[in-house]
Structures are given as C-alpha cells and as structure tokens.
Amino acid sequence: MGKKKAGQSAESLASTPIDFTPDNVENLDLDAAEEIGESSENHTDSKLETPPILEEVGNQSKEDDVKKTSRRKRKKKAIKGRMDIIGAAETGSGKTLAFGIPIIHGILLDKGREADGNDSGLESSDDEEGIDEDNVSIDEEGVEVLDPSALYLNGENLEDSDEEEDEPKELDFETEEGIQEPFEFPDEVESFENDSEIEADEGDDEEMENQGFGCVRVIKDVKFDFLNEDKIQKYPRRKLRALIITPTRELAVQINSHLLAVLVNTDIKTAVVVGGMSSQKQERVLARGPDIVIGTPGRLWELLQQGNHHLCQLPYIRYLAIDETDRMVERGHFQELTKLLEVINSEESAKEKRQTFVFSATLTMIHKLPKRMNFKKKVVQMTSEIKIENLVRMIGIKKNRKVVDVTRTFGTAESLTEAKIFCDKEEKDYYLYYLLKQYPGRTLVFCNSIDCVRRLNNLFSILQCQPQPLHASMQQKQRLKSLERFSSNPRALLLATDVAARGLDIPNIQHVIHYQVPRTAETYVHRSGRTARATQEGLSVLFIDSSEISKYHQLCRTLNRETELPPFPTDIHIMKQVRERVNFARNLEKKEHTTRKQNVEEDWWKKMAKESMLDLDEEEYDEDFDREKKMKAARNKREINAMRAQMTQMLKKPLLSSNFSSRYPTQSGTLVNPFQSAQDLENSVGSVRTNNKAINLVKKESKDFSKLVKTVKIKPPLSRTSKKKMKGFEKRKLRREQEKKRFLKEREAERRGEM
Numbered sequence: 223m224g225k226k227k228a229g230q231s232a233e234s235l236a237s238t239p240i241d242f243t244p245d246n247v248e249n250l251d252l253d254a255a256e257e258i259g260e261s262s263e264n265h266t267d268s269k270l271e272t273p274p275i276l277e278e279v280g281n282q283s284k285e286d287d288v289k290k291t292s293r294r295k296r297k298k299k300a301i302k303g304r305m306d307i308i309g310a311a312e313t314g315s316g317k318t319l320a321f322g323i324p325i326i327h328g329i330l331l332d333k334g335r336e337a338d339g340n341d342s343g344l345e346s347s348d349d350e351e352g353i354d355e356d357n358v359s360i361d362e363e364g365v366e367v368l369d370p371s372a373l374y375l376n377g378e379n380l381e382d383s384d385e386e387e388d389e390p391k392e393l394d395f396e397t398e399e400g401i402q403e404p405f406e407f408p409d410e411v412e413s414f415e416n417d418s419e420i421e422a423d424e425g426d427d428e429e430m431e432n433q434g435f436g437c438v439r440v441i442k443d444v445k446f447d448f449l450n451e452d453k454i455q456k457y458p459r460r461k462l463r464a465l466i467i468t469p470t471r472e473l474a475v476q477i478n479s480h481l482l483a484v485l486v487n488t489d490i491k492t493a494v495v496v497g498g499m500s501s502q503k504q505e506r507v508l509a510r511g512p513d514i515v516i517g518t519p520g521r522l523w524e525l526l527q528q529g530n531h532h533l534c535q536l537p538y539i540r541y542l543a544i545d546e547t548d549r550m551v552e553r554g555h556f557q558e559l560t561k562l563l564e565v566i567n568s569e570e571s572a573k574e575k576r577q578t579f580v581f582s583a584t585l586t587m588i589h590k591l592p593k594r595m596n597f598k599k600k601v602v603q604m605t606s607e608i609k610i611e612n613l614v615r616m617i618g619i620k621k622n623r624k625v626v627d628v629t630r631t632f633g634t635a636e637s638l639t640e641a642k643i644f645c646d647k648e649e650k651d652y653y654l655y656y657l658l659k660q661y662p663g664r665t666l667v668f669c670n671s672i673d674c675v676r677r678l679n680n681l682f683s684i685l686q687c688q689p690q691p692l693h694a695s696m697q698q699k700q701r702l703k704s705l706e707r708f709s710s711n712p713r714a715l716l717l718a719t720d721v722a723a724r725g726l727d728i729p730n731i732q733h734v735i736h737y738q739v740p741r742t743a744e745t746y747v748h749r750s751g752r753t754a755r756a757t758q759e760g761l762s763v764l765f766i767d768s769s770e771i772s773k774y775h776q777l778c779r780t781l782n783r784e785t786e787l788p789p790f791p792t793d794i795h796i797m798k799q800v801r802e803r804v805n806f807a808r809n810l811e812k813k814e815h816t817t818r819k820q821n822v823e824e825d826w827w828k829k830m831a832k833e834s835m836l837d838l839d840e841e842e843y844d845e846d847f848d849r850e851k852k853m854k855a856a857r858n859k860r861e862i863n864a865m866r867a868q869m870t871q872m873l874k875k876p877l878l879s880s881n882f883s884s885r886y887p888t889q890s891g892t893l894v895n896p897f898q899s900a901q902d903l904e905n906s907v908g909s910v911r912t913n914n915k916a917i918n919l920v921k922k923e924s925k926d927f928s929k930l931v932k933t934v935k936i937k938p939p940l941s942r943t944s945k946k947k948m949k950g951f952e953k954r955k956l957r958r959e960q961e962k963k964r965f966l967k968e969r970e971a972e973r974r975g976e977m
C-alpha cells in the first residue's frame with residue numbers, strides 16, 4: 223500500500239517501494255492519512271536527514287548575512303522565510319521532501335494560528351522562531367537534522383506567529399451550499415490554442431530548446447465566473463491549502479505516498495487528482511476537503527471547469543509546488559497548466575501570501591547554440607538567468623524568492639556511471655539482450671516511441687525476459703500494474719517511453735538503458751536519474767547508431783562534456799550466441815505478428831459483415847480457397863509451436879560456454895553472474911555501491927578508452943576546405959561525413975580493444 227508505517231525514517235522511505243497497485247491508487251483517499259495518523263505511536267523514533275537541496279535553501283542568504291549569521295540561523299530563515307523557491311538539484315536528491323516538508327510545516331503553523339484566531343499567514347524572513355531550536359539537532363557528521371516531530375501538530379511547535387501584515391478578509395466556510403453551475407472559461411482570456419505564434423512543433427526540439435519555454439502567460443485581474451465571491455462564501459468545506467502539480471499521474475501518486483510518510487500524526491489530509499482514474503471517486507475525495515491536492519494539470523482543470531467546490535479555492539491556496547517545472551512549462555505541453563495558473567494568480571492579495579516552489583533537476587540547464595548560429599546577431603544565447611526570469615514571469619513567482627542551484631556541470635547525478643555503445647540500428651537488440659543476460663538486475667529501458675516499446679516487448683517476451691511495458695497508450699490501471707510488477711522483482715525489466723523518465727522513484731534500479739538517443743539533454747538527465755538515486759550507485763548505457771551521432775554530440779555539448787562517454791565493453795564470444803538467439807526470436811516474432819495480423823483482418827471482415835447484416839456471397843464463396851486458408855493457418859500454428867519449443871531449448875542452455883574466459887571481471891559479483899538467484903540479488907542490492915562490477919568495469923575501461931581516443935586523430939579539415947568557400951549545407955555534409963568516419967574508427971577501435 224502507499225501508506226507508510228508510523229515512525230518510518232527517510233532511509234526506509236528511500237528503500238520502500240511505492241505501492242502502485244491500481245487498487246491502492248483507486249483507494250488513495252483521506253482515510254489513508256487518517257489511518258496513519260491514528261496508528262502511529264512511535265513516531266518520535268523517526269529521523270529524517272535534511273535533503274541536500276533543503277539544506278542548500280537554508281544556506282542561501284544575502285552575502286552579508288552569510289558572514290554575520292550562524293549556519294543554523296540562516297537555515298531557519300530560509301526554511302520558514304516563506305520565500306518562493308526556485309530549486310535545481312540532481313535527480314534522486316530528495317526534491318520532493320524539499321518542497322514537501324516546508325509545505326507541511328507551513329500548513330501546521332497556519333492551522334495553529336487559525337486555532338489561536340490569528341491568521342496572517344506571513345512570517346518574517348528575519349523571524350528565528352519557526353522551527354524550535356530543540357527540534358534541530360546536529361548529527362554525527364555535523365549536519366543539522368530536523369526532527370520530523372517538529373512538524374507534528376502540537377501546540378508548542380505552532381505557537382510562533384510573528385505576523386507582518388494584517389489578515390485580509392477571510393472566506394466564510396460555514397454554509398452548506400455549494401456551486402452547481404459548470405464553469406466556462408471567459409472569452410477575454412486568450413487560450414493557448416488560439417495563439418498560432420506559440421504553437422509548438424514536437425519535432426522542432428532545437429528551436430524549442432534555444433528559446434526556452436513559453437506556454438504560460440499570466441493575465442492580471444481576470445475575473446472567473448466560479449470565483450465569484452458570493453459563491454465562494456457558500457463553501458462548507460475545509461480549506462484547500464496547497465496544490466502540487468506534476469507532469470505525470472504516476473508521479474502524483476508517488477508524491478502523495480512520500481508525503482503520507484511524513485504526515486504521520488498530523489491531521490493534514492491529501493488527495494490525488496489524476497486522469498485515467500474514476501473522476502467521480504476523486505470528486506468524492508475532494509468533497510472531504512483535503513488540505514493538499516496533488517494532481518496532473520488535465521484532470522485538475524477538468525474538475526475546476528466543472529465547478530468543483532474544493533478546487534474553486536485555488537486562488538487562495540497558501541502553497542503551490544510545480545514539480546518538474548521545466549517540463550511543465552515547455553511549449554506545446556500542458557495547456558491546462560496555463561489556465562490553472564491564470565486561476566491561481568487571479569487574486570493579487572492571496573498571491574502575495576502564497577509560497578511557490580518550482581523544482582527540477584534540469585531547471586537551469588541551457589542549450590548552447592549550434593556554432594553556425596553564434597554569429598547571427600538576432601539569435602540570443604539562452605542563459606540560466608534568462609531561463610529563470612522567464613519562469614518567474616510565467617508562473618507568477620514573487621520578488622521575495624531564492625534561486626537554489628546545486629546541480630553538477632554535467633547535469634547527471636554524481637553517483638551515476640555513464641557509458642555508451644556504438645552499434646548499427648539492427649544490433650541494438652543484441653546489445654540489449656547481452657546486457658540483460660550479463661548484468662541481471664532491475665533494468666529500465668527507454669525508447670523514443672510507443673511502437674518501439676511494443677516491438678521490444680514482443681521480442682523480449684519471446685526471449686523470456688518477462689518485460690513490462692509502460693507508455694501513454696496503455697490504460698492507467700495497466701500502467702500502474704506494470705510499475706508494481708517492476709518494483710517488486712529485483713531482476714525485472716521495464717520497457718518505457720519517456721512517460722517514465724521524470725520523477726519516478728523506484729528503489730534499486732541498477733541499470734538505465736537508452737535504446738535510442740533521447741531527443742533532448744534534459745530527457746537524458748531525467749531518464750538516467752531513475753538509477754543512482756539517494757546516494758546509491760547506478761549505471762546508464764546509451765545506445766547510439768550512425769543516424770544518431772549528431773544528436774549524441776549535441777547532447778555532449780549541452781551536458782558540458784569535453785570527453786565522450788566511455789564505451790561499454792562487450793564480450794564478442796558471447797555476442798555470437800546472443801545474435802543467434804535474438805535472430806531466432808525475431809523470426810518467430812515476425813511469424814507470430816503476420817499470423818496475428820491475418821487473424822485480426824479476417825475477424826474484422828466477419829464482424830463488419832455481421833454488423834451490416836450482410837451474408838457472404840454464396841457464389842463468391844470458394845470452398846477450395848477456404849480450405850486452403852484453413853490449412854495454411856494450421857500449418858502456421860504448427861510452425862510457430864515448433865519454433866517456440868526450439869526457442870525454449872535454446873534459452874535453456876547457459877549463455878556462457880564452459881570454456882569461456884574473459885579478461886573482464888564479469889564472472890562474479892552482484893550484477894555479473896547471470897545465474898545468481900533472485901534472492902541473492904535482492905540481498906545484495908543494498909551493497910551495490912561497492913559490488914557493482916558493471917560500473918567498476920566501465921570505470922576501468924573508460925581510462926583505457928581515453929588513451930585510445932587520443933590515438934585516433936581527427937583533424938577537422940574545415941580550415942583547409944574553407945579556402946574553397948564552402949556553402950553552409952556543404953560544410954554540414956562534410957561534418958556529417960567526418961562524424962561518420964570518426965564513428966566507424968571508434969567502433970573499430972572499440973572492437974580491437976575487446977579482442
């Protein structure tokens with residue numbers, strides 16, 4: 223279940239799989255929070271390390287303050303200063319709690335004030351009393367640790383109320399009536415669809431990346447029908463205090479799960495509002511007045527449009543968090559977010575009191591212009607500062623804000639080991655199978671399209687790798703089921719599109735494989751970030767074919783990589799067997815696919831004829847033809863069965879021949895022995911950090927690779943050829959040819975290195 227037991231520490235939180243079972247998600251409601259609150263007895267055992275980004279937020283202050291103020295004081299300022307926070311930190315570094323804890327803390331303070339009949343909602347950033355000194359301790363490593371019990375609803379912790387402003391007129395929540403009329407978006411608000419200038423072309427990534435994002439436009443003083451003061455005053459509901467918006471449904475479910483673990487012993491209630499699940503049920507949950515709503519833009523907007531009473535309080539929320547913000551505000555995505563933000567920002571006075579958190583691992587990542595664009599005056603290079611300024615404008619972030627960027631130059635997580643495999647397009651299946659067999663462990667494979675996921679799913683099912691698919695065309699219940707199966711098996715394989723690239727926190731994913739070079743560097747960072755989370759190590763392998771080379775080089779440029787990713791070493795002795803198996807599986811898959819297609823077509827004709835009440839023409843009915851067809855179908859079936867049996871026999875043989883010897887240390891260790899039992903693997907995942915031979919292997923090989931690369935001299939002949947005054951397209955063609963040559967040379971060099 224998504225519920226966490228009382229007293230659960232962040233560490234156990236990190237290693238506890240989130241329950242993605244559809245039943246659990248269906249039942250995600252306020253009872254969960256209540257139950258946890260009631261059942262917890264030993265919560266004081268909890269020890270929560272401050273997430274690094276939260277600590278950084280604390281360390282951010284005016285330069286003068288840095289000298290004058292003690293670390294603790296500065297931290298307290300930032301935690302409770304109620305500044306808007308724009309945060310960038312590497313994947314898996316705990317950003318969820320970095321906004322979750324301040325929100326929960328703030329809500330508890332607000333509730334305390336309200337109970338005292340005093341509700342300004344504003345704290346002074348100079349105020350030092352928000353977190354009780356007693357609740358902040360110093361751990362063995364000298365790190366300040368915030369005792370979660372400081373967050374529990376208890377009188378002592380909620381006493382501080384150093385208001386700066388008088389509370390504007392509060393809404394009356396006493397009446398029992400609600401709003402019934404469906405909401406219609408007013409004409410004066412420009413909808414995204416009407417703006418041809420900002421229509422995005424999915425394929426035009428480069429332009430999009432260079433210009434940043436721009437779907438969100440804040441229009442001041444817009445009046446919304448459903449926000450009519452009279453109507454709002456009829457609310458019988460509890461206050462909606464915080465909204466957390468995420469780009470995917472799974473992420474919303476996960477954030478709810480993380481928050482519930484911290485909400486032990488509080489009376490704070492949460493609700494998840496996402497598409498693909500019963501909206502009636504979500505309305506029922508909202509009717510109970512949760513304090514925090516976590517949702518995806520589409521369903522939130524849908525319910526708001528229908529005049530949902532609880533969501534109608536959106537302009538008055540005190541806390542707004544937008545996770546994966548750079549993705550959310552990208553052009554062409556989440557038009558509903560624009561509309562939601564217009565609603566949320568429609569009350570100026572409430573907006574001033576709101577605290578907004580925008581977080582992402584790639585928030586400050588920028589794309590360097592291609593060299594050929596550098597000389598064009600009209601083209602302006604995007605910088606992190608411009609990107610943040612855009613965000614501020616789009617989301618309506620206050621002047622009182624902090625920008626916290628603790629990302630690395632490379633953008634990826636520090637504990638991540640990266641490698642690449644150059645190969646032909648057709649060879650990718652071989653390498654994928656090779657990696658799965660040689661390095662068993664929880665593996666997540668990313669593809670650029672749903673078709674690719676489907677194809678691999680069929681192929682790797684035949685190869686008995688038990689893959690789980692995950693893509694946007696699946697039903698939500700199936701998606702959650704796939705995630706649940708993946709999370710519960712330490713050797714599982716998940717084949718996913720980028721729907722799983724951001725935010726998902728599945729414990730102990732050991733390998734991430736990019737079957738295709740992702741479209742943007744951001745996607746690469748987020749995909750890779752599904753492994754190497756919360757101080758664990760992980761491996762990311764990027765498959766590159768010749769058509770993807772320029773995309774790969776662009777990726778390296780954006781990630782500030784001066785040297786290329788090291789190659790992942792493969793064993794050619796095993797590759798021979800791998801090819802045999804995969805080729806056989808491909809043939810089988812092709813045969814099955816053709817048969818399936820024929821059956822579907824035939825069924826379709828029969829169905830159409832039946833629906834149209836048409837009888838098949840007796841004269842046209844050819845008995846011989848029909849018999850032949852039946853015989854062919856039976857033959858196909860027999861052949862398929864025979865091939866399946868042959869495949870099973872083939873797969874029974876161990877992949878490693880008895881006389882196999884390799885100069886790579888691939889014969890022992892956690893990720894190496896393909897015949898290690900699942901239980902052993904499960905026991906050893908905790909010690910992956912030191913035992914991960916796949917990672918050690920890459921690290922060792924990368925040193926050799928650096929030397930190797932130096933020996934391959936590639937001189938750009940541009941200076942020589944430029945005498946001829948080449949045109950732009952000629953230069954590009956030449957560059958492509960050079961890249962291809964270089965690619966082939968490197969591959970050759972890699973192969974030589976393996977012999």
Ligand SMILES: Nc1ncnc2c1ncn2[C@@H]1O[C@H](COP(=O)(O)OP(=O)(O)OP(=O)(O)O)[C@@H](O)[C@H]1O
Nearest residue numbers: 232235236271273313314315316317318725727756
């Ligand atoms: N203070 C902490 N101490 C130990 N573990 C933590 C702490 N905070 C968070 N974690 C754990 O770290 C893992 C990653 O956290 P989280 O999902 O919030 O990362 P993130 O920064 O949001 O990653 P992403 O950028 O991929 O969304 C989670 O399993 C979480 O339980």
